[in-house]
Amino acid sequence: MSLIRRKPQRRVAIIGAGLSLFMRRALDTGKELSYYAASQALDAAGVRRKDIQAVVMATAPDAFDGVHMKGEWLLDGAGGVGKPYLRAYVGGGSGVFSIISGWMMVASGLFDLVLVVAEEKMSSCQPHPQGAFLTIFDHIIERPLGPNLLWIFSLEQQRYMAAYGIQNEDIALVSVKNKHNALAHPAAQVAAQLTVKDVLDSEVVAWPVHRLMVSPISDGAAAVVLASEHVAQRLTDHPIWIQGVGWCLDTSYWGNRDLAYPRYVEQAARMAYEMAGITEPRRQIHVAEPYDPFAYKELHHLEGLQLADRGKAPDDLAGGRFDRGGELPTCPSGGLMGVGNPIAAAGLMKICELFWQLRGEAGARQVPGNPERGLAQAWGDLMQVGTVAVLGVR
Amino acid sequence: MDPRQAPPYVPLRGHPLTDDEFREREASTAWAPRLEYAWDAGIAISRFLEGLGQGAIYGVRCRRCGRTVTPPRAFCELDFKPMDEWVKLPETGTINTFSICYVTWDMKPLRVPQIPAVIEIDGTSPRVGFLHLVGGVRGRTVDQIRRQVRVGMPVRAVWKPPAKREGAITDILYFAPVRKRA
Amino acid sequence: MSDRVAVVGAGEVPLRPLSPRQSYREMGFEAATRAYDDAGVTHQDIDSFVSVCEDFHEGTSITDEYTPDQLGAVLRPVHTVAGDGLQGVAAAVMLIRTGIADLVAVEAHCKTSNILAHEQVLTMALDPSYERLPGITPHFVAGMEMRRYLHETGAPEDAVAMVVVKNRRHALSNPVAAYGEVLSPDDVLASAAVCAPLREREISPPADGAVVLVLASEEAARRTPKPVWIRGVGWASDSPWLAARSWGQASYASLATQMAYQMAGIAKPDQEIRFAEVDDTYAYKELQHLEAAQLIPRADAARIVLEGGTRRGGRLPVNSSGGSLGMGYCFDATALYRTAAAVRQIRGEAGRAQVERAATTGTQRGLNQIEDCEL
Numbered sequence: 001m002s003l004i005r006r007k008p009q010r011r012v013a014i015i016g017a018g019l020s021l022f023m024r025r026a027l028d029t030g031k032e033l034s035y036y037a038a039s040q041a042l043d044a045a046g047v048r049r050k051d052i053q054a055v056v057m058a059t060a061p062d063a064f065d066g067v068h069m070k071g072e073w074l075l076d077g078a079g080g081v082g083k084p085y086l087r088a089y090v091g092g093g094s095g096v097f098s099i100i101s102g103w104m105m106v107a108s109g110l111f112d113l114v115l116v117v118a119e120e121k122m123s124s125c126q127p128h129p130q131g132a133f134l135t136i137f138d139h140i141i142e143r144p145l146g147p148n149l150l151w152i153f154s155l156e157q158q159r160y161m162a163a164y165g166i167q168n169e170d171i172a173l174v175s176v177k178n179k180h181n182a183l184a185h186p187a188a189q190v191a192a193q194l195t196v197k198d199v200l201d202s203e204v205v206a207w208p209v210h211r212l213m214v215s216p217i218s219d220g221a222a223a224v225v226l227a228s229e230h231v232a233q234r235l236t237d238h239p240i241w242i243q244g245v246g247w248c249l250d251t252s253y254w255g256n257r258d259l260a261y262p263r264y265v266e267q268a269a270r271m272a273y274e275m276a277g278i279t280e281p282r283r284q285i286h287v288a289e290p291y292d293p294f295a296y297k298e299l300h301h302l303e304g305l306q307l308a309d310r311g312k313a314p315d316d317l318a319g320g321r322f323d324r325g326g327e328l329p330t331c332p333s334g335g336l337m338g339v340g341n342p343i344a345a346a347g348l349m350k351i352c353e354l355f356w357q358l359r360g361e362a363g364a365r366q367v368p369g370n371p372e373r374g375l376a377q378a379w380g381d382l383m384q385v386g387t388v389a390v391l392g393v394r
Numbered sequence: 395m396d397p398r399q400a401p402p403y404v405p406l407r408g409h410p411l412t413d414d415e416f417r418e419r420e421a422s423t424a425w426a427p428r429l430e431y432a433w434d435a436g437i438a439i440s441r442f443l444e445g446l447g448q449g450a451i452y453g454v455r456c457r458r459c460g461r462t463v464t465p466p467r468a469f470c471e472l473d474f475k476p477m478d479e480w481v482k483l484p485e486t487g488t489i490n491t492f493s494i495c496y497v498t499w500d501m502k503p504l505r506v507p508q509i510p511a512v513i514e515i516d517g518t519s520p521r522v523g524f525l526h527l528v529g530g531v532r533g534r535t536v537d538q539i540r541r542q543v544r545v546g547m548p549v550r551a552v553w554k555p556p557a558k559r560e561g562a563i564t565d566i567l568y569f570a571p572v573r574k575r576a
Numbered sequence: 577m578s579d580r581v582a583v584v585g586a587g588e589v590p591l592r593p594l595s596p597r598q599s600y601r602e603m604g605f606e607a608a609t610r611a612y613d614d615a616g617v618t619h620q621d622i623d624s625f626v627s628v629c630e631d632f633h634e635g636t637s638i639t640d641e642y643t644p645d646q647l648g649a650v651l652r653p654v655h656t657v658a659g660d661g662l663q664g665v666a667a668a669v670m671l672i673r674t675g676i677a678d679l680v681a682v683e684a685h686c687k688t689s690n691i692l693a694h695e696q697v698l699t700m701a702l703d704p705s706y707e708r709l710p711g712i713t714p715h716f717v718a719g720m721e722m723r724r725y726l727h728e729t730g731a732p733e734d735a736v737a738m739v740v741v742k743n744r745r746h747a748l749s750n751p752v753a754a755y756g757e758v759l760s761p762d763d764v765l766a767s768a769a770v771c772a773p774l775r776e777r778e779i780s781p782p783a784d785g786a787v788v789l790v791l792a793s794e795e796a797a798r799r800t801p802k803p804v805w806i807r808g809v810g811w812a813s814d815s816p817w818l819a820a821r822s823w824g825q826a827s828y829a830s831l832a833t834q835m836a837y838q839m840a841g842i843a844k845p846d847q848e849i850r851f852a853e854v855d856d857t858y859a860y861k862e863l864q865h866l867e868a869a870q871l872i873p874r875a876d877a878a879r880i881v882l883e884g885g886t887r888r889g890g891r892l893p894v895n896s897s898g899g900s901l902g903m904g905y906c907f908d909a910t911a912l913y914r915t916a917a918a919v920r921q922i923r924g925e926a927g928r929a930q931v932e933r934a935a936t937t938g939t940q941r942g943l944n945q946i947e948d949c950e951l
């Protein structure tokens with residue numbers, strides 16, 4: 001059981017990508033942000049809305065917008081009117097899952113050209129977007145205790161640190177790296193040149209988490225165009241192939257789990273590696289965009305992805321292995337910590353980054369050595385879901 | 395590094411608002427949801443809540459895999475079989491992890507921090523616990539609290555007085571550190 | 577590998593107005609246990625799982641968090657479709673056709689009784705800036721649409737009432753249905769106007785339940801006792817703007833059925849489809865959807881319903897399960913309950929609800945569904 005080990009029947013490629021600006025508060029509506037990203041992706045792919053056969057939308061809780069079934073509401077901005085349209089949803093993991101869902105549509109043979117849009121407008125939720133997360137907890141045995149989102153992340157970070165003797169200085173370095181990388185990203189909301197001391201001097205919001213270890217509240221959108229093999233080859237000389245996908249959901253009884261290690265990320269990664277024919281991920285993956293909504297999560301996820309030994313990702317980070325010029329550049333985009341975190345859009349932004357990196361088009365952000373294969377990962381729900389996509393140039 | 399040197403090379407669209415613009419903007423629609431729910435607790439959680447009202451923590455044991463878990467559930471999610479061997483658990487446990495939270499959900503500062511924790515209840519299988527609060531701790535700073543609360547530390551439930559219990563998770567006020575297990 | 581997909585198992589918890597004894601998790605477990613048993617598989621045989629749910633129906637943000645345990649899907653590939661149940665079926669069909677999965681379970685549940693003010697939830701499906709009218713029942717959208725449909729087709733209100741009478745009666749033969757009843761058209765027409773011309777009895781009443789289907793690749797389906805083949809799926813969304821719609825006609829349903837018919841190779845749906853389960857959240861929608869699905873010529877549904885042509889013994893039995901009016905309206909689970917009913921019809925296992933000749937056709941119904949907020 002547990003792992004899907006079968007090979008897909010058909011190949012699927014990404015042929016265009018687009019983004020909106022990532023902002024703390026946008027004047028633009030969610031529909032408008034979706035339109036910006038979608039139209040840019042369509043232009044990049046050289047296709048028009050009428051060519052698109054189906055549309056995938058990813059967007060996190062309805063509570064952000066105060067709109068029930070908000071996927072349907074966002075439909076027109078995403079170019080979905082009159083088309084088969086699907087909103088796939090795995091909480092924070094939705095951004096990367098959106099291309100998995102789009103991949104299913106094309107790999108099924110039902111569609112040749114699919115538009116995938118991810119959108120989030122968190123700023124509509126007042127007085128604070130965190131209000132949307134108050135009701136993620138079990139309604140009977142957790143909500144009466146008054147939990148908020150920071151609790152579960154600080155609890156997980158503390159368990160991770162305690163299990164392996166990790167110091168907060170090690171964690172802070174993720175913020176420093178990613179906010180620095182984001183200086184070269186035109187969509188970035190919170191790029192900065194910081195030191196570890198700056199991060200640790202920012203106030204403690206929920207010890208061991210400091211303010212600068214948390215990604216911001218953001219509005220933004222991202223989009224990609226997916227194509228079947230014969231259509232991709234007709235439309236572009238440089239398709240980026242979806243070589244493997246994986247996803248996995250752990251139990252919702254999160255208090256019954258090992259919080260020091262994300263088993264669900266490992267399972268999702270193993271499924272994707274199997275599909276992509278990867279046997280030695282550390283050698284065969286050249287650039288990675290692990291999910292980094294909190295600084296420690298990047299390290300935690302790199303271990304689950306088998307890209308670092310358990311408890312050792314902080315050492316690799318300190319040694320420069322994950323820098324843009326390092327052996328395995330991670331979050332060269334600047335990640336959620338630097339570019340911003342419009343939840344579902346942030347995950348798809350990572351896919352956009354790999355698309356540009358693997359085509360050698362990342363400009364000031366380009367990682368050296370002509371990377372041929374990259375990995376993006378997202379995570380969400382009650383610290384519970386891993387979504388993984390492996391992309392490559394062939 | 396100049397961000398304009400990086401893709402996407404076309405100008406990115408979007409109109410950021412400052413805090414002031416956001417507050418003073420007139421073109422917005424406000425809607426306060428009036429959503430109300432009354433959730434059915436079901437077979438397992440109803441009995442768990444009833445136990446709490448009587449000052450007891452209950453778990454259930456799976457006859458197939460042998461795990462003892464709390465909060466109780468009507469079926470073993472791993473073996474996919476009904477789970478109905480009820481076990482009264484001790485009111486003691488171990489701190490799996492904890493945090494010291496200085497803000498409310500809308501990021502307002504808290505003068506007295508909250509200490510949420512995952513408590514592994516004694517008598518359950520390894521790493522089985524639930525969310526609750528740690529209390530009975532003096533001081534407000536990280537250093538003061540970390541001197542009294544540690545991962546792996548034994549704790550004991552502190553209950554509401556029997557007359558005030560209502561069959562809810564909050565019938566346990568908090569878990570307090572204990573020097574020695576009973 | 578073939579691209580054929582079958583439904584090989586169905587399990588439902590009987591729909592009821594209230595379900596105080598069971599939590600949604602416990603209901604999901606019961607439905608999954610029944611479905612896996614029906615398919616002759618265990619939870620460990622299932623490769624992947626799809627749940628269908630909406631946050632505001634549960635009162636839980638990111639409610640997909642709470643889906644894996646009751647399906648036996650812990651640490652497995654699970655994902656959620658926030659949409660209609662048939663979109664969950666479509667996701668499972670696509671997943672199987674990729675070639676990576678043999679068996680996929682699709683789940684939906686409804687705890688409608690736990691929502692104390694469902695109209696508040698419905699109102700929030702409307703655009704907050706342009707379309708939310710505080711103090712007016714959100715059923716106003718259906719009232720306006722019904723008026724336009726009656727105006728364009730000349731259908732009498734008696735025909736709408738007859739849909740209610742028929743479906744409530746059908747529900748009496750379906751043990752899963754919550755609202756079986758013997759009514760006369762006058763009973764329906766005498767019920768209070770909610771948003772004229774829409775009456776209270778023409779709105780399907782909510783019910784609680786849970787349902788799980790198991791879908792399989794051709795290879796896996798051949799190993800199960802009772803596969804029912806899915807010959808076509810289709811879905812489409814109309815504009816989210818109320819003002820931009822074709823009010824009289826369900827254009828989303830036309831698009832969706834065209835896609836499904838094309839996939840199934842159906843050229844003459846009115847001759848090739850032997851029975852239909854179509855959305856009847858509001859009674860007039862059944863008429864509108866039958867026309868959109870080309871099962872009945874435009875503006876002819878009222879006549880055929882009044883003549884009894886859509887009764888269980890008629891030329892085209894429609895909603896012999898009882899439909900939403902008779903089974904109960906169960907949110908995203910609605911379409912899965914109806915698919916389960918169609919599976920039993922095609923297997924010839926529908927008991928007193930059985931329609932003649934169902935088993936002789938391999939065609940599942942035109943899978944048309946709603947794509948907008950309140951329909």
